[in-house]
Amino acid sequence: MSAREAILSRIRRASGAADPQAVAARLAGGQKAPVPAQGRAEGEARVAQFIAKARAADATVSRLASADDLPGALADELRARNLPAAIRTGADPLFDRDWGGIERSIGTGRLEEPATLSRAQMAMAETGTLLLASGPDNPVTLTFLGETHFVVLAAKDIHAGFEDMWAAWRARGLDPRTVNLVTGPSRSADIGQTLQLGAHGPVALHVFVVG
Amino acid sequence: MSAMSPTTPRFKQNVREALANRNIQAALGNAQAGFVAKRAAARAALPEFDDIRDAARDLKNHVLANLADYLERYEEKVTAAGGHVHWAETAGDAQRIVLDICRKAGAKTVNKGKSMISEECGINDFLEEHGVRAQETDLGEYIIQLRHEAPSHIIAPAIHVTVPEVEAEFRKAHTHLDPGRNLSEKAGLMAEARSVLREKYFAAEVGITGANMLIAETGQSVIVTNEGNGDLSQSLPRVHIVMASLEKIVPTLEDAATVLRVLARSATGQEITVYTTFSSGPRREGDPDGPEEYHVILLDNGRTNMLGTEFQEMLRCIRCGACMNHCPVYQSVGGHAYGWVYPGPMGAVLTPSLIGVEKGGQLPNASTFCGRCEAVCPMRIPLPKMMRHWREREFEKNLTPSAARCGLAAWRIVATRPWAYRLMTAAAARVLRIAAMGKGRLASLPMGRGWTDYRNFPAPQGRTFQSQWRGEQ
Numbered sequence: 072m073s074a075r076e077a078i079l080s081r082i083r084r085a086s087g088a089a090d091p092q093a094v095a096a097r098l099a100g101g102q103k104a105p106v107p108a109q110g111r112a113e114g115e116a117r118v119a120q121f122i123a124k125a126r127a128a129d130a131t132v133s134r135l136a137s138a139d140d141l142p143g144a145l146a147d148e149l150r151a152r153n154l155p156a157a158i159r160t161g162a163d164p165l166f167d168r169d170w171g172g173i174e175r176s177i178g179t180g181r182l183e184e185p186a187t188l189s190r191a192q193m194a195m196a197e198t199g200t201l202l203l204a205s206g207p208d209n210p211v212t213l214t215f216l217g218e219t220h221f222v223v224l225a226a227k228d229i230h231a232g233f234e235d236m237w238a239a240w241r242a243r244g245l246d247p248r249t250v251n252l253v254t255g256p257s258r259s260a261d262i263g264q265t266l267q268l269g270a271h272g273p274v275a276l277h278v279f280v281v282g
Numbered sequence: 283m284s285a286m287s288p289t290t291p292r293f294k295q296n297v298r299e300a301l302a303n304r305n306i307q308a309a310l311g312n313a314q315a316g317f318v319a320k321r322a323a324a325r326a327a328l329p330e331f332d333d334i335r336d337a338a339r340d341l342k343n344h345v346l347a348n349l350a351d352y353l354e355r356y357e358e359k360v361t362a363a364g365g366h367v368h369w370a371e372t373a374g375d376a377q378r379i380v381l382d383i384c385r386k387a388g389a390k391t392v393n394k395g396k397s398m399i400s401e402e403c404g405i406n407d408f409l410e411e412h413g414v415r416a417q418e419t420d421l422g423e424y425i426i427q428l429r430h431e432a433p434s435h436i437i438a439p440a441i442h443v444t445v446p447e448v449e450a451e452f453r454k455a456h457t458h459l460d461p462g463r464n465l466s467e468k469a470g471l472m473a474e475a476r477s478v479l480r481e482k483y484f485a486a487e488v489g490i491t492g493a494n495m496l497i498a499e500t501g502q503s504v505i506v507t508n509e510g511n512g513d514l515s516q517s518l519p520r521v522h523i524v525m526a527s528l529e530k531i532v533p534t535l536e537d538a539a540t541v542l543r544v545l546a547r548s549a550t551g552q553e554i555t556v557y558t559t560f561s562s563g564p565r566r567e568g569d570p571d572g573p574e575e576y577h578v579i580l581l582d583n584g585r586t587n588m589l590g591t592e593f594q595e596m597l598r599c600i601r602c603g604a605c606m607n608h609c610p611v612y613q614s615v616g617g618h619a620y621g622w623v624y625p626g627p628m629g630a631v632l633t634p635s636l637i638g639v640e641k642g643g644q645l646p647n648a649s650t651f652c653g654r655c656e657a658v659c660p661m662r663i664p665l666p667k668m669m670r671h672w673r674e675r676e677f678e679k680n681l682t683p684s685a686a687r688c689g690l691a692a693w694r695i696v697a698t699r700p701w702a703y704r705l706m707t708a709a710a711a712r713v714l715r716i717a718a719m720g721k722g723r724l725a726s727l728p729m730g731r732g733w734t735d736y737r738n739f740p741a742p743q744g745r746t747f748q749s750q751w752r753g754e755q
Contacts, residue, residue: 086346104337252560260550262425269476
């Protein structure tokens, strides 16, 4: 008997009769768990909550009227942070624009990446969390190798909490290798139990909310 | 101590050493207050917290009642996404599966995100013995790997290491750097670890991570981290191996959300960790990065034997560490004293289940039964009740030391005869009150040094409970 068969038959012996209907119902979304009030914000309050929660998690956030403002806003941010005028992005068509004085390169993350730019598919106001999905145009390594990570997010893609975000996610029918929920820049308290930003991932996270 | 040779049987000796170790005591003192206060604040900020705990408990009970069905469904989804599922009955089986994958990948180096299952299986030592370098990348795990130690806390593995000790370790290990460099600041230590490990990420052929959850609906494995090392460990190497125990299953994305809502709040007091990553299968066609192979090792290692027993509820555990953060015993002795991978109250229940009551039977005795572990457990696991079950089993198997057995026998005689109990407690209360000489506490007690060596014994203040009760009636 294979390990698989042995394990499964031990489980079936120990737990008695399973309930396939209950399993099917649960997998079909039949079970509703409590949704906290902080995961139910609507309208402009939702955007405001997303921004407040992201800032509470040590991200910085700015709002742009349109994606056309991106090159100028990014140039300002790079200058203010004393970073070189260069950005690493994926091949996302959103980033096919005139970057002015910023040198844009396309590809995956490398050993040294002072600044990277990604696109968030969605976000949720519940905890100020971004959702990034890997794909041909969206290298997952840009999210973790950039010392400063910039993310563009459309305001209309901010959901209230997990429940409506997952519903919207299923509706898009995507099946990426990796889905990253990101809330603030990386951190660790492993040295002297003191929280420090910038563990292995970005030291800083900036979100451009568009619209 | 290593995963394969637990020092749990010499628990009492371990405890004495921990109590005498100033570094451990200083580190524990700082850390515990932080964890407890942060969890309390997080809970207070979420009015629905206890309702969500109930939902999380019910969800895991449902999964455990239907575990085989969910595992089959999960396996189907992983396979459909191009991944491979390997079933491991024992830690030894898991070791061989990992090595086999590494050999096929021609791996010289394996990068590891934090994984308690890999600790349980002793993967690092096993790979080293077979010529594969296992590199820990979680900052805490990296520090203890340099020190050749095991984690002393499941979410803060290097909690017992002081800052000067980290500096000394880095100077010893990072010999390629300028010996005159300034490492007096914590920020400098962190930056150094970051840059040293950054290079290692690009060198490894295989990355191993754990899994906080496995989602049956989607076939995704989920890791919850703050550092980003688990993500670099799975995104840069050619092969990604997930090591998970089989009870980590949740049915749907919504169920994962229910667990996530209580997990970080109970662990670090965060609403959510910085990174929550859902992975399924290898990179998709056209993807510029991500692993080309995806393997999941489903480990049993004694867990299916807990199903249908009084220890089944332990399988709801989501490894947040709240029980140990709030445990007066853990707070005093730290994690290493427990002698194996899982410390604190959850370890006291899980260790005898996984390595046997013969080796792990002393741990459930290390409890004051104050009940804080159960009170803070996000999955509402009745830890004290299960420790009591283990004590009974230890007694039944005649593993309890003879002095303790004699004491229990004497106690039984007194406790089952109310007149004897009344007489003894009244006499003891009077004697102790007089001996305290009005101070209300005793600094030493004959035959009670196990207590008074470490703290004062509170002296009885008046009559016994029974005589007061009679007076009230």
